[in-house]
Amino acid sequence: MDLEKIKSDIEEAVLDCRLQIVVNPSPSAQHSLVVAREHAAAVARYLRDDAELRLDYCSNVSGVDWLDTETSEKVKTKKLVDGVEQEVEEVRKTRTPGYLEAVYHLYSMEKKHGPLVLRQRTENRGDGVTVASLTPVWRSAEFQEREIFDLYGIVFEGHPDLRRILMWDGFEDHPMRKDYVEPNDYEYEPTPHDAVIAKAAQARETERR
């Protein structure tokens, strides 16, 4: 499949839509298309319904966490030091904000081709960041998007049933994020036994005295 052609076809078919091609340098050469949130559903529908592409099967949806990156460069500037102009070397740091990503691997069962890789990116790595849910287009994304919501904390707008799927309901963090720190007592759950254990400990204490 010619990604450049698919890109221009989509941009023609979907109003105001601009896509970006991400080049994959590995020998697999599976390059991908990045789509903005507001056009994601329309693009997905185009990919599924277009007579030539017919990408009717969304095989895999995965989340990726890209951390903030910091690049530093040395810059020479002129400054007044003790009244004399001197050339001083300064380190200037530029911070590129990270983002979360949902990657879709699309195939066609009808035409037997693929994969086409579609990516959606969030604005930053904050809480409650959103992308569009593609579950209305491909139902196979239902559990996988729930998993990404659970483990990465991406909110999929338009998902019919967005709940935690692998972690339990009371769990608060998102363990697949790169900066996740697991708490020491993450398996702790209050049970009725706690009171009993405390009572028994107290009884032992009094016996010892």
Add this chain to the structure above:
Amino acid sequence: MMEAAIEELTVRDAAGKGEDALLELSLGPHHPSTHGVFRMDVVLDGERVMRLKPVFGYLHRNHEKIAEGASYLASMPYTDRLDYIGSLTNNWAYALAVEKLAGIEVPERAEYIRVITAELTRLQNHASTIGFLTQEMGASGSPLMYSFREREKILDLFEALTGSRMMCNYMRFGGCRVDLPVGWMDQARKVVAEFPRFLDEFERLLTGNEILLARTQGVGVLSGELAIQGGVTGPILRASGVNYDIRKVDRYGIYERFDFKVPLGEHGDVYDRYMVRVLEMRESLKILNQALRDIPAGPIMDAKTKIRGFRPKAGEAYGRIESAKGELGFFLISDGTGNPYRYRVRPPSLINLTVLEDMCIGSSVADTIVTFGTIDIVLGEVDR
């Protein structure tokens, strides 16, 4: 049409509310029919299932996160624990993804060994799935014992080759860990030659069996359209009449060299899923016969690949194979270091559960258990 009715449905206590009362019931997680720790939240109208939500995660250990902290090689034995019935196909899927990521060539003999072990895995997986299925329909013991007897012979082969019956940890990027031991080929040929006898016996017992027909025909119907939409793969998809076998579509490894057919169902019911599995076993035997005949001598590892301290260049790759349960894929992102930046497993068991509710709505509890059984899930893979 069903969905609207479910939206309006209110759950009440069944006690003393007359015939229209609905009962919310938790099937599992600790019950043999759920094949592990798996729960179905069902709403029942008498015996009829009105709503069904799968609940899982009891076995979740965040395999993907663990793999991000380990070297590429160190995740290989861990893939055995995903679908513990078919560890060799898991190995292959992971090895294939890494080979795509780094552009590694696999020697011919290793490709043959991979095909032979993968097809043996498919045989024992399908045999035990059908065994479990009959168990769930109330045939306690006999058919399951028959299939386990055959499975044991295949596990013996795995043990002779890899040192372990189920946790094989056998494949490597660019080949396989060890060569076939002396006498293994003869033993394998013997197992493959005797397997059709078991299949014939099994089929005489089951295929025309009146009880099996009554319990499976027209039960848990899944249309081809919904199967594609729900991302269902493997024997279930093909039982619904969709011709999609990754061995034929991607022709990964050396599958284009073998002559085999892809069995398809017509009705997409439990019976078709049973039948497709039986026929797939016969096709696997065909592949095995050809592979055991043609396997060449030669190296089993790509000499250029350094497995220890393996550092692929930055990039990403998605590799997939047709495992016994469906499409098993691995999505890897490398940042040029010795650990994968992202390691994702595309588990067929999990995604095949997406349409479980649609298959079960309106059927009885007993049929739900049977339908669920034919999806053939392994919780090690669902929960990861």
